[in-house]
Each structure stands twice: as C-alpha cells, then as structure tokens.
Amino acid sequence: MTDEELWRTGIDALACEYRALPPTLRERVAELAERVKEAKQALHDCVTAVNVGAICADCRGECCARGKNHVTVIDLLVCLVEGRELVVPSFSHDICPYLGENGCQMAPPYRPFTCIIFNCDRVEGLMGRSEKDRLYKAEHRLRALYGEFEKLFGKRFMAGLLIICERDLVRQGSTLLGVGNRVIKES
Numbered sequence: 001m002t003d004e005e006l007w008r009t010g011i012d013a014l015a016c017e018y019r020a021l022p023p024t025l026r027e028r029v030a031e032l033a034e035r036v037k038e039a040k041q042a043l044h045d046c047v048t049a050v051n052v053g054a055i056c057a058d059c060r061g062e063c064c065a066r067g068k069n070h071v072t073v074i075d076l077l078v079c080l081v082e083g084r085e086l087v088v089p090s091f092s093h094d095i096c097p098y099l100g101e102n103g104c105q106m107a108p109p110y111r112p113f114t115c116i117i118f119n120c121d122r123v124e125g126l127m128g129r130s131e132k133d134r135l136y137k138a139e140h141r142l143r144a145l146y147g148e149f150e151k152l153f154g155k156r157f158m159a160g161l162l163i164i165c166e167r168d169l170v171r172q173g174s175t176l177l178g179v180g181n182r183v184i185k186e187s
C-alpha cells in the first residue's frame, strides 16, 4: 500500500471504530481528549511566551522536515471526538506531509505529541528557569495523558497511524483500537 492508501484506510477504520465504542468509553475518550488539548496549548504558550517567532522564521522550520509518522491514533481521536475535520496530508513531496504553506496545518492543541513537545536548543536557550519548569510540567502532564489513553485501550499508539495501520489492519487483519479483539477496560 502507498502512504496515501494507508492514511485513507487508517482514518476510515479509526472513524468507524470510534463510532462503535461503547458510550461510557467514548465519554472517557472525550474527557482525556479535552485534557490533551489543554496540555498541548499550555506547551505552545510556554514557547510563544519567549517570542520564538523570529528564530523559527529565520530557520524556516527545520524541525518540520520529517513528520510522516508523527500523527498518532491519539492525535486523531482528539479531532474525531469533536467532529473536527482531519488534516489533509500530501505525500507527494519529501518534507512533512502535514506542512502547509503557512506552517503546520494543525493548530497547536491538535498537533502530534512529538511535534508539540519538541524545542530545539535555540528555542530552549531563550527560556529562563521558571519558563523551563513550566514547559517540563506541561510535557509531563501530556505524556501522562497519552499513557492514560494507552492504558484505556491496552495498546501502544505512539508509533504513528501509518505504521499501526500497516501492522495491525493490513498485516494482522486486526483493529486500530483493539476493540472487538478483546474486552476493553473502562476504568
């Protein structure tokens, strides 16, 4: 399968699996999704507070050169919960498929975990002790929330949608969320 086909197969399957979740599980997913968005926004605020605009503009987005496997099932679930339109990737070029003309196509609360926690040395160098503390606390919160998602479904999701789609759907004929294969813990 091409990346385009894997993406399409993956998001169609994820939307179906999400809709088929028991209501109590969907509620828990929605609750976690809300907290994930808040933690991502908090991380973004830590960075914008030190005025990185000029540095990032000058560097022209070096850290967005590769990102094909950064979008995870969890990042997509956060969008599905609120019926938000999903990012439209372009796999026809050699840079991150989610990069648009004006930067990342995803707003900060919806950006992949790997992207939202990353700051290069130039950006971290602008931060004082208290700003770094705030940043690390927000990252810790976000990491814990992704862990909660994985605990909820009893599955690792950090590998990225395309990889999980190829492994679980295409090769194993399984599901993305693991629902249907076994009983999900709803705690």
Ligand code: SF4
Residues within 6 Å of the ligand: 052, 055, 056, 057, 059, 060, 061, 062, 063, 064, 118, 119, 120, 121, 122, 123
């Ligand atoms: S975070 Fe660093 S590598 Fe990424 S765009 Fe900004 S300056 Fe460039």
Ligand code: SF4
Residues within 6 Å of the ligand: 063, 064, 065, 066, 067, 070, 096, 097, 098, 099, 100, 103, 104, 105, 106, 111, 112, 115
């Ligand atoms: S997903 Fe967005 S933030 Fe992440 S590498 Fe791609 S364009 Fe950059």
